[in-house]
Amino acid sequence: MTLSIVAVVLGLIVLVWSADRFVEGAAAVAKNLGMAPLVIGMVIIGFGTSAPEMVVSALASSQGNPALALGNAYGSNITNIALVLGLTAVLAPIAVQSGVIKRELPVLIAITLLTAAFLWDYQITAIEAWVLLAIFAIYMGWSVWLGKNSSDDSLAAEFTQEVDANPMSMKPAVIWLIIGLVLLVVSSRALVWGAVNIATALGVSDLVIGLTVVAIGTSLPELASAIAATRKNEHDLALGNVIGSNMFNTLAVVGIAGAIHPIDLEPLVLSRDWVAMAGLTLLLLLFSLRVNRLGRINRVHGVTFLVLYVAYTVYLISTGFTPALTS
16 A cells, blocks of 8 residues: 555656656757747647646556546546636636637537537447547647637747747757656556555545546646746636646547547446536636626635535545445
8 A cells, every 4th residue: 555655646746747848858849840839839738738647547548447547537627627726716816818718618618518428328439539539639720720810929929938938959859758758658657556556445446546636646737837827927828728638638538548448437427527527617617707807717716616626525535435335
């Protein structure tokens, strides 16, 4: 048990660190190859913030623990909204741009509702997983096209600044890319191994561990980005990063895991975890609409998110232990 806890803690630390190195290396390689900053920012950096979830879920699914992969994805979505945005809003109100209300949030809600149809028979098949990946590819293409054709140059300027922040020549960029990728895989293996052992020892399902410990750990990049954005008075970036990350998790992370191994679901995934994820997403839209006059998600909303996160986690743990106690 002790060794498993150490594996999870060290795995999470190395996972977050290696994800940053992987993103920096990949962005620098792409820049040296002449790719546009906007594409680098949306695709490579976007992948980077969800790299921990993707690698952990892919390895979990390939090792016969697809429930852990699904729990990681949905748990990260819940954590991103309730914990990351909640904590960020408590620290400082989050600006809400009209584009988020009109475009990004409705798309995220539509995708979240679509997943309910896939979960209805308590299984995500390989075909359904590939459908999610196809939608993800379309979404990424649409996002890049929208960014290139937007009349607002702030988005392109933002990614240009982010890509140019740490210039790097090709050789060190390739080295950091390889090191980051290798450590991502190694740390993910350690994390999955430790998480499965802890779940077995505590008598809970892989799903519960994925929704709690693994989800919080893999959401650390989003939390760090949100806090950094708050310190720079770029509060709108915190909201954009969370919405983008949830898109990646719902489509790419679940899609990759399901394509590797069909995911058989516990009934509670639909009635408990999906409901929590969808409810928080709708609540985020409601808060954004209600505060449209002020243009921000305030501290009261942040506290509401945090309270809901604590309540969900307590309920999750209590229901998660029930099968073990009654068996």
